[in-house]
Amino acid sequence: MKDGQYGIFRDDHLYNAQPDKNGEYHCPNEHVCSHKPTKLKCNYVKYVDSHLRPFKCRHISCVDVHFSSPACLLRHERAEHGMHGHGSKPHLCKFADCERSVQGNGFPRRYNLYDHMKRVHDWTSETKTSTAISKDKKESVKSIKRKYVSEGLRTFL
Numbered sequence: 001m002k003d004g005q006y007g008i009f010r011d012d013h014l015y016n017a018q019p020d021k022n023g024e025y026h027c028p029n030e031h032v033c034s035h036k037p038t039k040l041k042c043n044y045v046k047y048v049d050s051h052l053r054p055f056k057c058r059h060i061s062c063v064d065v066h067f068s069s070p071a072c073l074l075r076h077e078r079a080e081h082g083m084h085g086h087g088s089k090p091h092l093c094k095f096a097d098c099e100r101s102v103q104g105n106g107f108p109r110r111y112n113l114y115d116h117m118k119r120v121h122d123w124t125s126e127t128k129t130s131t132a133i134s135k136d137k138k139e140s141v142k143s144i145k146r147k148y149v150s151e152g153l154r155t156f157l
């Protein structure tokens with residue numbers, strides 16, 4: 001999960017609070033909540049998150065829907081709005097009886113698909129490779145033959 005993308009929601013001045021003389025951050029609500037003073041700013045930020053719930057859904061159908069963590073917002077966006085990956089998995093498994101061959105259940109990248117087919121279906125790309133090799137062999141045989149033929153012809157003539 002990329003936190004930076006959601007960092008923009010943390011625009012309240014509380015997020016810029018300074019620690020006390022002991023180097024501890026105090027939750028702004030500490031008299032009513034159970035958050036203990038912490039030396040870690042990231043913990044303090046989570047305290048503020050849990051009170052402000054700053055992670056708002058930006059979807060047009062959601063008014064005043066907000067969450068206390070980027071993960072919760074992400075989960076909501078995925079479940080309610082089909083965001084973050086759904087519908088963008090175009091690489092379906094080539095094995096028809098596989099659950100990953102169903103539309104919407106494929107892989108985001110071709111690499112992931114090949115990896116899956118190798119692991120799950122013992123699929124290899126060797127067929128393609130061996131064809132290329134035998135083709136090369138045929139080619140060289142032909143060129144040798146051609147050489148003999150032309151030499152033979154020359155002798156004959």
Ligand SMILES: [Zn+2]
Pocket residue numbers: 027028029030033034035047051
């Ligand atoms: Zn608190």
Ligand SMILES: [Zn+2]
Pocket residue numbers: 057058059061062065076077080081
């Ligand atoms: Zn929403």
Ligand SMILES: [Zn+2]
Pocket residue numbers: 093094095098099100101116117120121
């Ligand atoms: Zn499969």
